[in-house]
Amino acid sequence: MEIRRGDLPLLVALDALLAEQNVTRAAARLNVTQSALSQQLKRLREMFGDELLVPGRQGMSPTPLALDIQDPLRSALQQLEEVVSERQAFDPATTGATFVLSGTDYGQLVLSEEIWRRVHGRAPYCRLGWVHFNPKTVVDQLEEGSVDLLISADTSVQESLKAQTLMEEHFVFIQRKGHLRGNAPPTLDEFCDLEHALMSVAGGSFVSTPDERLREMGRRRRVVMSLPSYVMVALTVASTDLVAVVPSLLAYRFANLVDKFELPLELPHFRLLMAWHQRQQRNPAHVWLRAEVL
Known part of the structure; x- marks a missing residue:
């Protein structure tokens, strides 16, 4: 038997019927009419292929199948009630939740x-x-809930995700202290002649935004060195003649x-975004986290 999305109210009705074993009392408990509850019982019988409740001496008696269902059903609904209650009652002062963010080392x-x-x-x-940002897996991580928020440049955030801007950023040129080139902004010719290191998130690429503009x-x-993190780029530049x-x-x-x-050339500014999956849009804990990050 396949339980569909619209079957939850029927299972709630079955839980009340099994607890009360009386249509009148179960209807009062659910705040519905006896006629409406009788219709739900009819649909439940069709769903399970069993009478579930039959007339007895003092109301209605559950069938063997109904008795097998009763405790697991009550337990499942109770767990669902606890989850809903916890979501509605989120309190940052007492929560022991773990929040996981994904980002490049720059964002971190x-x-x-x-x-x-x-x-x-x-x-x-x-x-x-x-966790370190992986462009190939981050959307799946956000959807499954193993990552709560992505902190990344707008160019790396897929349109399917919800997002808000955290800040505007721009690129600059760096070189080590005391570089033989001197201590003035580079000309375009100097910029092109110097040996560069760059950051490649996926690893191994020797092309980035400046190269597209130069083309x-x-x-x-x-570009003579490709590194997987901006921190490594900065540390490498600090100890070599690379720029x-x-x-x-x-x-x-x-x-x-x-x-x-x-820089001796104009590069587009970029935005650092906070992004999340639609499934977390109304999660009270997640709403609170986003407000704190923003």
């Missing part, structure tokens, strides 16, 4: 401390976990190790 670096202060300040017993201009730069194009807030975090300059 610039936002994790502030998010932790906000969340932990109001929910002292909760836990906050970060439009009929130019190209020398890089990185988000400005990342450069700010490494200001003691690298110098930053404006």
